[in-house]
Amino acid sequence: MTNTLRDSPAISNPVPVTGKAPGRFVGKGTSILAGLLSLLSIWVVWEIARLWGGRLPSLAETLARLGTEWAGNEIWINFAVSINRFVLGLVLALVVGAILGVAIGLSKFAEAALSDLTMVGLAAPAVIWALLTTMWFGFGWLTPVVTVFLSGLPFVVVNIAKAVRAVPGDLILMARAFEVPRVRGLSQIIAPAVAGSAIAAVRFAVISAWNGLLLAEWFGSTSGVGWRSRYWYDANQMDGFLAWVLLFMAFLVLVDQILLAPIERRATRWRRV
Amino acid sequence: MVSKAPVVAGTRPVMSTVSTSAPRNGLQRRAISFVALILAVVLWAAAAWLISDNILPSPFTVFGRMIELVVSGEVFVHFFSSIQKILAGFGLALLFGIPIGFAIGKSQFMAAYFAIPLFTFGNIPGLTYAVFGLVVFGIGAGGPITVSAMVALPFIALNVAEGVRSVDGGLLRMCRAYKRPFGTIVRHVYAPALAAFVFSGVRYGFAMAWKVEALTEVFGAGEGVGFMIKRAYQEFHVGDMLAWTMFFVIVMLLIEQGLNMLEKRIFAWRKDLA
Amino acid sequence: MANIEIKQLEKTYTDAKGRQTRVLDSIDLTVSGDTFVSIVGPSGSGKTTLLNIVSGIESATSGSVSLREGGRDAKVGYVFQDPRLLPWRTVMQNLSFVQDDRSDWEVRARHYLELVGLGHLGDRFPAQLSGGQQQRIGIARAFSVEPDILLMDEPFSHLDAMTSRSLREHLEQIWLQSRKTVLFVTHDITEAVQLSDRIIVLAPGGRIHETIEVDLPRPRRASDPRVAVLQAEVLARFEALEAAA
Numbered sequence: 019m020t021n022t023l024r025d026s027p028a029i030s031n032p033v034p035v036t037g038k039a040p041g042r043f044v045g046k047g048t049s050i051l052a053g054l055l056s057l058l059s060i061w062v063v064w065e066i067a068r069l070w071g072g073r074l075p076s077l078a079e080t081l082a083r084l085g086t087e088w089a090g091n092e093i094w095i096n097f098a099v100s101i102n103r104f105v106l107g108l109v110l111a112l113v114v115g116a117i118l119g120v121a122i123g124l125s126k127f128a129e130a131a132l133s134d135l136t137m138v139g140l141a142a143p144a145v146i147w148a149l150l151t152t153m154w155f156g157f158g159w160l161t162p163v164v165t166v167f168l169s170g171l172p173f174v175v176v177n178i179a180k181a182v183r184a185v186p187g188d189l190i191l192m193a194r195a196f197e198v199p200r201v202r203g204l205s206q207i208i209a210p211a212v213a214g215s216a217i218a219a220v221r222f223a224v225i226s227a228w229n230g231l232l233l234a235e236w237f238g239s240t241s242g243v244g245w246r247s248r249y250w251y252d253a254n255q256m257d258g259f260l261a262w263v264l265l266f267m268a269f270l271v272l273v274d275q276i277l278l279a280p281i282e283r284r285a286t287r288w289r290r291v
Numbered sequence: 292m293v294s295k296a297p298v299v300a301g302t303r304p305v306m307s308t309v310s311t312s313a314p315r316n317g318l319q320r321r322a323i324s325f326v327a328l329i330l331a332v333v334l335w336a337a338a339a340w341l342i343s344d345n346i347l348p349s350p351f352t353v354f355g356r357m358i359e360l361v362v363s364g365e366v367f368v369h370f371f372s373s374i375q376k377i378l379a380g381f382g383l384a385l386l387f388g389i390p391i392g393f394a395i396g397k398s399q400f401m402a403a404y405f406a407i408p409l410f411t412f413g414n415i416p417g418l419t420y421a422v423f424g425l426v427v428f429g430i431g432a433g434g435p436i437t438v439s440a441m442v443a444l445p446f447i448a449l450n451v452a453e454g455v456r457s458v459d460g461g462l463l464r465m466c467r468a469y470k471r472p473f474g475t476i477v478r479h480v481y482a483p484a485l486a487a488f489v490f491s492g493v494r495y496g497f498a499m500a501w502k503v504e505a506l507t508e509v510f511g512a513g514e515g516v517g518f519m520i521k522r523a524y525q526e527f528h529v530g531d532m533l534a535w536t537m538f539f540v541i542v543m544l545l546i547e548q549g550l551n552m553l554e555k556r557i558f559a560w561r562k563d564l565a
Numbered sequence: 566m567a568n569i570e571i572k573q574l575e576k577t578y579t580d581a582k583g584r585q586t587r588v589l590d591s592i593d594l595t596v597s598g599d600t601f602v603s604i605v606g607p608s609g610s611g612k613t614t615l616l617n618i619v620s621g622i623e624s625a626t627s628g629s630v631s632l633r634e635g636g637r638d639a640k641v642g643y644v645f646q647d648p649r650l651l652p653w654r655t656v657m658q659n660l661s662f663v664q665d666d667r668s669d670w671e672v673r674a675r676h677y678l679e680l681v682g683l684g685h686l687g688d689r690f691p692a693q694l695s696g697g698q699q700q701r702i703g704i705a706r707a708f709s710v711e712p713d714i715l716l717m718d719e720p721f722s723h724l725d726a727m728t729s730r731s732l733r734e735h736l737e738q739i740w741l742q743s744r745k746t747v748l749f750v751t752h753d754i755t756e757a758v759q760l761s762d763r764i765i766v767l768a769p770g771g772r773i774h775e776t777i778e779v780d781l782p783r784p785r786r787a788s789d790p791r792v793a794v795l796q797a798e799v800l801a802r803f804e805a806l807e808a809a810a
Contacts, residue, residue, distance in 0.1 A: 052403035060408060073426045130323035135331060141543040143502040144417070145509055145517075146536045149524045153532070154346060232418045233506075237524075244418070251422060263419045270414060461649045468620045468643035469663040469710065479662055483653035558653075559690065 075257035083250075084261040092246060093265065100242040103159060104231050107166025111223055115171050119178025119219070132175070139172030144230035152238030161238035162231055169230030170223035177219030181212040213285035221278045228270055348530040356534040365519075366538055373515040376432050377504050380439025381493065384500075388444050389489065392451025405448065413445040417503045425511035435507045435515065439500040446496030447489060454488030455481075487558050494550045501543055567634045567713035567746040569596040569619070574628035576614055576771070588614050589771035592628070596763075599744040603757035605799075606767030606774075607807060612750040613646075615767075616718050619748060634713040639746075640665075642712030644720040648699035650691040656702055657687040660709050670709070677705040680739050697728040701735070708739060717749045721756070730787070733759060737784055754803060758796045759785050766799075766806065774806055 061077065068074045075083075087093050121128040122136075147168045151161040185208055193203045235244025243262060250258025332350050339349040360366045391409075394401035420441065424434030458481060466476050508517025509524075516539055523531035576589040588611040596602050604612050617623040619630055620643050632639040650659045660674040678684045681701040691699055700720060707715055720736075721729035737760060740747065751757050757764050761779050768774040777799060785792055 048400055049403035052400050053407060056404045056407045059404075060411075067427065070427075074423075126320075127323060130320040131327035134324050134328060137544060138540050141498070141540040141547075142536060143505055143539070145502075145506045146520065146532070146539070149509075149520065150529070150532065150536075153524065153527060153529055229416050229418070232416050236418060247418075256426060259422065263415070266416050266419070267411075267414060270416075459649075461645065461647060462651065464617075464622050465643070465645060465649040467622045468641065468645075468716075470621070470641075470665075471663070475662070479651060479654065483651070487653075 073254075073256055075255075075260050079257040080260045080264070083255070083257045084264065087246075087258070087261060096241065096243045096246045097265075097269075100162075100231060100235065100244070103162040103235075103242065104166055104227065107163040107231070108170055108223060108227050110163075110167045111170035111174050111227065112220065114167075115174025115219070115223070116178050119175045120182050122175065122179040123182025129179070136172050136175050139168075140176070144169040144226065145233050147230060148233035148237050151234060155238070157238055157240055162234040162242065162244075165230045165234035166227045170227035173222035173226050174219045177215050177222060181215035181219065184211045184215055186211055210285070210288065214282065214289070217278060217282040217285055221274055221282065224273055224278070225270065228266070228273075232266060346529055348533065352530050353533045353537065356530050357537060360534060360538070369514055369516050369519050370538070370542055373435070373504060373508065373517070376435040376515065377439045377497075377500055379432075379436045380500060380504065381443055381496075383436070383440035384443035384447050384496070385489070385493075387440075388447030388492070389451050389485075391444075392448040393455055395448060395452035396455025402452070409445040409448060412441050417506045420503050421507040421510040424507045430511040430513055434511060435504045435517075438507045439504045442500040442503045443493070443496035446499070447492035450488040450492030450495070451485060454485040457488070458484045487554075490550075490554055490557070494547075494554065497550065498543065498547065501546075505539065567597070567599075567632070567639045569594070569639075569714060569746060569748070570629075570631045570633075571595070571619070572629045574615075574618065574630065575626045576611065576618065576623075577626050587770060589618075589625075592771070592773060594765065594773070596746055596748070599746060601740065601747045601749065601760055601762045603749045603751055603761040603764045604767060605751055605754060605757050605764060605803070607769055608752065610767040610769050611771035612752075612767060613718055614771075616716050616748060616750050620716050632714055639713035640710060642707030642710050642715045644700075644703050644707045644715070644717040646719045646722060648691065648696075648703040650699060650702060650706075652691050655688050655690055656683070656694075659691070659702065660706050663706055663710055665710070673711065674705070674709045677708045677739075678702075680708070680742075681705045681735060697724050697732065700724060701732065704732070704736065704739075708743065712745060715745045715747045717747065719751055722752070729756075734784075736760070741783060754799050755787065755796055758792055758799060759787055764799065766803065768806055775802070777802075 064074070064077070068076065118128075118132060118136075122132055123129075144165065147165045148161075151164045151168075155161045155164065189207050189211075190203065193207055198206075231242075232244040232247070235242040236248045239245045243266065247259050247262035247266075250256070250262065335350050339347045357366075391401075391405055395405055396402075420438045424438045428434035428437065462480055463476070466480060471479075505515070505517035505520070508515040509521045510517075512518040512521075516535060520532060520535050520539075523529075523535060571592055571594040574589055574592040575587070577585045577587045579585050588609075592615065604615065606612050614623060618625050619632070620641055632641065634640070650656075651662060654662060656678070657671075657674060660678070661670060664670040664674075675684060675687070678687060681704055683698060683701055683705070686694065686698065686702075691702070694702070700723070704720065707717075721732055724732065733756060740760075749757075749760060758779060764777040764779060766774040766777070779795065781789070781791055781795070
């Protein structure tokens with residue numbers, strides 16, 4: 019994801035997540051058929067992989083495990099714990115990142131001082147934060163929260179800086195020339211200009227921070243979704259692990275694709291028409 | 292009246308990005324950046340001195356350890372091992388990603404067909420790749436290679452698809468008017484148009500693949516950067532861990548910089564890069 | 566002596582809902598020898614479609630087109646409305662791209678680059694040139710294959726008035742030197758009168774409305790009163806055609 023954030027040849031959307039929404043295909047029936055075929059192929063490939071690498075669970079076992087986890091209330095308990103940590107770390111990252119990002123966007127000095135450090139932050143993988151925080155803070159709540167904060171932060175900084183730079187100076191001068199009221203200038207010029215990058219900041223932070231949370235809970239926690247998936251892995255029950263992976267994906271799809279992506283599409287619609 | 296409103300902040304000339312502003316006052320910029328880095332190290336040293344426990348070693352300990360690792364050649368062995376696996380993975384990703392991207396770019400059916408797998412590959416948390424890499428392939432090189440291929444695949448396929456779509460219909464009609472044979476059209480129209488897209492697919496995919504590959508090595512490997520990070524963790528050796536982290540970051544930034552420069556050189560015809 | 570023979574040419578498009586639109590209607594046209602023929606007509610009269618069919622880019626619904634030179638198929642050069650240069654190839658490489666006869670293409674390419682006044686820009690990429698320069702490269706490219714027939718589709722319409730005037734003069738000079746059969750599509754009557762030996766007026770619906778022979782000495786100047794008189798006359802007929810439609 020690193021490169022999305024820098025000035026890059028605007029060739030394509032570099033993050034597959036945001037890729038092509040299936041909605042744009044002309045034949046609805048065809049695309050549903052293709053989707054079904056696709057799911058069927060995935061299932062076939064999975065079964066073949068199972069024959070070869072014997073420890074992969076079957077989908078039926080996985081779904082059954084999902085059912086027992088649900089019945090045992092494990093899903094709600096662990097998600098409640100994790101989302102608490104996640105939101106705390108993410109909000110911290112958004113606040114601090116926004117402050118740094120605005121500074122970088124406005125001041126050449128701040129940019130020169132902070133952009134190399136930001137690059138370092140972007141380059142460091144989340145697992146390092148997870149392992150370091152585990153060593154530093156042990157198995158407490160600080161480990162996941164700090165990891166979430168650190169893995170989300172650089173993405174917020176870069177995208178908020180981008181948002182600030184997107185403020186169109188010439189249009190603001192135009193607005194002044196026409197003596198447009200301040201509120202209208204804010205809502206008609208600045209808000210639309212920065213909305214795209216600001217939402218992108220949240221999206222990238224969510225994706226990266228979620229990844230960090232899972233790792234931090236895997237290595238340094240005794241509760242939460244990451245810990246629960248490790249529990250099954252340690253018990254050598256791969257169906258339990260896969261069941262939790264499906265939940266991780268579902269959470270990301272829910273937050274990123276169903277909640278944030280449509281907002282971003284709306285906010286940047288004017289660029290694409 | 293809007294004038295003299297706080298909005299003024301926004302009326303500064305819109306700041307250029309890092310790369311374009313560099314040449315103008317590069318020296319000053321570099322100096323500020325350097326001082327900032329030094330300051331960060333000083334803060335780190337102060338924190339280490341305050342805590343004075345080997346849970347946070349001083350920067351000098353870590354730099355010393357880095358030098359040792361370079362002198363002993365260990366760094367090169369493990370980075371070479373990791374990079375080899377990534378290259379093999381990217382080879383696989385290109386092998387599958389280019390035809391898939393072509394199919395997606397040419398046919399809406401194929402685009403719908405590959406939408407779900409590519410979305411999944413691009414969105415699986417790194418943890419999952421690492422665990423399944425270990426479960427299926429054990430601690431050999433197979434896991435990291437397959438994992439980097441799967442991570443890179445959507446980047447390459449989607450970029451190639453974008454490239455195929457971008458091939459200008461006007462140019463293709465021009466080729467027909469001058470009756471160019473198909474082979475020539477592939478070589479002179481499709482290949483150059485796609486090369487740029489494949490390259491940025493590689494560039495975008497690289498950072499992700501590099502991180503997930505290292506993660507896979509953390510979970511299970513016999514050598515490689517991730518393996519060394521894991522060993523430092525198991526031995527509770529924070530100094531080693533920080534040293535390897537520094538190497539990881541440095542190498543990643545260097546390779547990125549290299550790819551960036553290479554892209555500018557190869558694709559000099561592109562205005563948006565120039 | 567190149568020879569273009571178009572017989573009973575029809576073209577209809579069918580849209581997604583099955584509705585048919587006729588864009589060319591029983592076109593009969595014979596051009597032989599070194600004639601400069603302009604095709605004018607209001608927009609939607611099928612000018613570009615006609616040119617595309619002649620070049621082989623599009624196929625006709627019915628009818629026939631034959632392009633002959635002596636006893637063989639004629640070689641065709643095409644200048645498009647937009648330059649259509651390969652952006653990733655230099656100017657010379659772009660000219661090289663369209664050559665079938667590899668023997669002395671470089672001499673030819675340099676020759677025509679000189680003729681359009683861009684001999685010194687052979688190593689540039691298209692993105693480094695202005696729109697007018699790119700269009701001149703497109704013209705040099707078309708001449709450099711030494712075509713028997715030259716097709717041009719509003720080649721100057723995207724350029725500003727000054728640039729297109731100077732390019733028209735360039736074109737006339739090159740044409741006077743190399744003498745080819747030209748089919749030139751334009752919506753600009755001044756341009757048509759200044760350049761052509763014959764003007765074919767297409768009516769909406771794609772029929773040939775009338776054919777006007779232009780018998781004025783060359784090189785012609787836009788300021789020549791005889792050109793101006795003829796222009797006014799063609800324009801009057803054109804307006805009558807539009808009023809009738």
